Amino acid sequence: xxxxxxxxxxxxxxxxxxxxxxxxxxxxxxxxxxxxxxxxxxxxxxxxxxxxxxxxxxxxxxxxxxxxxxxxxxxxxxxxxxxxxxxxxxxxxxxxxxxxxxxxxxxxxxxxxxxxxxxxxxxxxxxxxxxxxxxxxxxxxxxxxxxxxxxxxxxxxxxxxxxxxxxxxxxxxxxxxxxxxxxxxxxxxxxxxxxxxxxxxxxxxxxxxxxxxxxxxxxxxxxxxxxxxxxxxxxxxxxxxxxxxxxxxxxxxxxxxxxxxxxxxxxxxxxxxxxxxxxxxxxxxxxxxxxxxxxxxxxxxxxxxxxxxxxxxxxxxxxxxxxxxxxxxxxxxxxxxxxxxxxxxxxx
Amino acid sequence: xxxxxxxxxxxxxxxxxxxxxxxxxxxxxxxxxxxxxxxxxxxxxxxxxxxxxxxxxxxxxxxxxxxxxxxxxxxxxxxxxxxxxxxxxxxxxxxxxxxxxxxxxxxxxxxxxxxxxxxxxxxxxxxxxxxxxxxxxxxxxxxxxxxxxxxxxxxxxxxxxxxxxxxxxxxxxxxxxxxxxxxxxxxxxxxxxxxxxxxxxxxxxxxxxxxxxxxxxxxxxxxxxxxxxxxxxxxxxxxxxxxxxxxxxxxxxxxxxxxxxxxxxxxxxxxxxxxxxxxxxxxxxxxxxxxxxxxxxxxxxxxxxxxxxxxxxxxxxxxxxxxxxxxxxxxxxxxxxxxxxxxxxxxxxxxxxxxxxxxxxxxxxxxxxxxxxxxxxxxxxxxxxxx
Numbered sequence: 117x118x119x120x121x122x123x124x125x126x127x128x129x130x131x132x133x134x135x136x137x138x139x140x141x142x143x144x145x146x147x148x149x150x151x152x153x154x155x156x157x158x159x160x161x162x163x164x165x166x167x168x169x170x171x172x173x174x175x176x177x178x179x180x181x182x183x184x185x186x187x188x189x190x191x192x193x194x195x196x197x198x199x200x201x202x203x204x205x206x207x208x209x210x211x212x213x214x215x216x217x218x219x220x221x222x223x224x225x226x227x228x229x230x231x232x233x234x235x236x237x238x239x240x241x242x243x244x245x246x247x248x249x250x251x252x253x254x255x256x257x258x259x260x261x262x263x264x265x266x267x268x269x270x271x272x273x274x275x276x277x278x279x280x281x282x283x284x285x286x287x288x289x290x291x292x293x294x295x296x297x298x299x300x301x302x303x304x305x306x307x308x309x310x311x312x313x314x315x316x317x318x319x320x321x322x323x324x325x326x327x328x329x330x331x332x333x334x335x336x337x338x339x340x341x342x343x344x345x346x347x348x349x350x351x352x353x354x355x356x357x358x359x360x361x362x363x364x365x366x367x368x369x370x371x372x373x374x375x376x377x378x379x380x381x382x383x384x385x386x387x388x389x390x391x392x393x394x395x396x397x398x399x400x401x402x403x404x405x406x407x408x409x410x411x412x413x414x415x416x417x418x419x420x421x422x423x424x425x426x427x428x429x430x431x432x433x434x435x436x437x438x439x440x441x442x443x444x445x446x447x448x449x450x451x452x453x454x455x456x457x458x459x460x461x462x463x464x
Numbered sequence: 465x466x467x468x469x470x471x472x473x474x475x476x477x478x479x480x481x482x483x484x485x486x487x488x489x490x491x492x493x494x495x496x497x498x499x500x501x502x503x504x505x506x507x508x509x510x511x512x513x514x515x516x517x518x519x520x521x522x523x524x525x526x527x528x529x530x531x532x533x534x535x536x537x538x539x540x541x542x543x544x545x546x547x548x549x550x551x552x553x554x555x556x557x558x559x560x561x562x563x564x565x566x567x568x569x570x571x572x573x574x575x576x577x578x579x580x581x582x583x584x585x586x587x588x589x590x591x592x593x594x595x596x597x598x599x600x601x602x603x604x605x606x607x608x609x610x611x612x613x614x615x616x617x618x619x620x621x622x623x624x625x626x627x628x629x630x631x632x633x634x635x636x637x638x639x640x641x642x643x644x645x646x647x648x649x650x651x652x653x654x655x656x657x658x659x660x661x662x663x664x665x666x667x668x669x670x671x672x673x674x675x676x677x678x679x680x681x682x683x684x685x686x687x688x689x690x691x692x693x694x695x696x697x698x699x700x701x702x703x704x705x706x707x708x709x710x711x712x713x714x715x716x717x718x719x720x721x722x723x724x725x726x727x728x729x730x731x732x733x734x735x736x737x738x739x740x741x742x743x744x745x746x747x748x749x750x751x752x753x754x755x756x757x758x759x760x761x762x763x764x765x766x767x768x769x770x771x772x773x774x775x776x777x778x779x780x781x782x783x784x785x786x787x788x789x790x791x792x793x794x795x796x797x798x799x800x801x802x803x804x805x806x807x808x809x810x811x812x813x814x815x816x817x818x819x820x821x822x823x824x825x826x827x828x829x830x831x832x833x834x835x836x837x838x839x840x841x842x843x844x845x846x847x848x849x850x851x
Contacts, residue, residue, distance in 0.1 A: 188749050222751040235742035239499045239764050249750040285495030298746070 171353030232291035289320035506845035513841025534637035542632035656720035661727030669735025776839035
């Protein structure tokens with residue numbers, strides 16, 4: 117792997133996204149004239165540390181899933197770099213890799229999908245499904261692959277005898293665990309879970325979340341956990357990033373961010389979370405979010421959040437704030453981060 | 465905010481409750497059933513389609529072994545047996561049950577109109593015999609033999625299950641020989657359009673963009689051409705001196721040049737929808753090559769749809785061949801096809817005199833219906849994982 121160029125990165129960091137941009141052209145007519153640009157991801161930078169769970173939250177259309185797909189290089193970046201620390205210790209910029217080098221990297225980063233139905237090929241047995249990554253990378257004889265698949269199924273709490281079954285024999289939660297087994301097949305160090313439990317019942321979702329946490333402990337995995345469910349994020353994440361219209365609005369450790377949000381958008385999201393104790397609602401200040409998330413083709417000038425922000429002033433309408441570090445090492449993209457006193461939620 | 469924690473107690477993964485042994489075995493069958501097994505189970509529920517499938521298999525076998533199954537050769541004429549009505553196979557003679565037999569026909573002439581009249585001679589019994597010696601032919605082009613599946617043991621009498629035509633040729637024999645040409649024209653035509661449709665549809669759906677727009681416009685152009693004038697033009701371009709079999713291949717090519725557009729649409733649509741399936745992305749993220757993704761993930765998900773639409777395309781080809789030949793633009797005698805046979809039924813006089821000449825038309829209707837039923841059944845069963 118001498119072709120990999122060395123980049124510098126903090127020793128504790130597994131993935132570093134730096135100035136990532138992904139623009140999709142909107143074309144029209146016969147000759148594909150470009151009429152507009154969708155900025156799905158716009159100038160995003162954050163680090164994911166080894167062994168942690170980084171939560172990414174935001175409304176639908178905020179670009180959360182695009183980030184996961186960019187890190188796994190399902191799409192190519194428009195601009196920016198994504199550094200990844202290999203198990204060997206080498207640091208590579210995955211955005212510049214050729215197909216063959218990228219294939220090597222794919223052993224170390226995998227994805228768990230949102231929809232447990234469409235993410236498993238219905239025409240393959242569990243053996244073929246979970247074993248496919250092993251076959252692709254030529255890892256082992258058919259007998260060895262079968263053993264490994266049985267082992268993986270055991271790891272995610274499915275009976276190893278199920279290897280000859282097809283996905284239609286399983287419930288949504290079980291299918292999601294098959295997806296987890298497939299993601300684990302190549303022994304990756306990083307897994308992106310894109311809304312991995314959003315399609316499941318609450319109780320089944322909780323089981324799978326706990327399974328993912330157990331596996332993280334056992335196998336030393338690092339997760340990028342994408343969801344719109346703040347309760348889930350609070351439960352599983354070490355650090356959280358809040359996204360709005362393709363931009364990161366705030367990044368910080370989970371407890372601090374939940375207890376004391378620094379961005380008005382975070383405050384509004386937290387206020388919208390249902391409380392287990394309904395009487396708690398009365399004592400809490402409710403910040404209702406005005407309007408809808410803006411059209412990605414037509415992002416507001418200045419701070420993209422200003423049309424919906426209760427604290428917006430002329431500066432917000434004119435100047436786009438940058439993601440900057442404020443007290444306690446937290447990052448916020450707001451002009452008034454220091455002066456605002458925002459309400460979070462306190463853990464019981 | 466901490467409501468999630470309360471579920472920790474449920475974290476022990478649920479064990480599947482044990483089933484009764486018999487029930488468990490049956491369920492396990494369903495769980496490990498191959499996709500094609502599931503498709504067959506679904507198809508089986510479609511009674512009409514199953515009956516049609518049986519009918520088509522029988523007809524195909526009859527066509528393949530036409531020379532053995534038919535009592536006479538398609539070209540054998542008999543000037544003393546013109547426009548003979550169908551022979552009725554009976555089992556009761558003189559109030560007594562017998563082995564199957566026919567009554568011989570007596571040919572007389574109406575003295576006033578000079579028309580030939582056939583009458584059954586009820587005094588004599590002509591038993592239907594199996595494996596009788598008849599005219600010599602080459603079975604499947606390999607073995608020279610004289611044995612026919614059935615016939616009558618009488619040099620002067622014939623068994624004509626569907627009557628005879630103006631030259632006294634046995635219509636049943638000609639129908640079986642014609643089935644060979646007509647059915648294979650349908651299949652060969654569909655095979656041609658399958659190749660065209662699959663290739664162009666796949667390119668269109670997989671790459672998209674301007675290539676897709678170009679192919680789509682081409683398809684719309686082809687579909688907008690009025691077919692009969694086009695056929696007439698093309699048929700006029702074929703020299704009359706060419707070998708009839710070569711003309712037959714050309715006719716099917718012409719039909720498929722028009723017919724491929726339907727299939728291309730289906731393939732394109734499937735590629736479009738499959739491209740965005742999560743399991744295709746999952747394979748890509750595992751490092752699968754384009755070739756593996758197309759052959760292992762996309763094509764298997766399409767085959768059943770493709771087969772269903774191919775089945776639905778066969779009747780179109782058969783109708784096309786029949787129409788062309790009926791109009792005299794397609795196959796010409798001495799080639800025997802259902803369209804050619806129907807040419808004999810073109811004038812009113814022969815239909816009123818010998819309505820059995822329309823039998824090939826009935827055969828066309830039955831085959832077209834059967835293919836449509838099979839196609840419908842397959843289409844419903846094609847996605848065993850949908851609702």
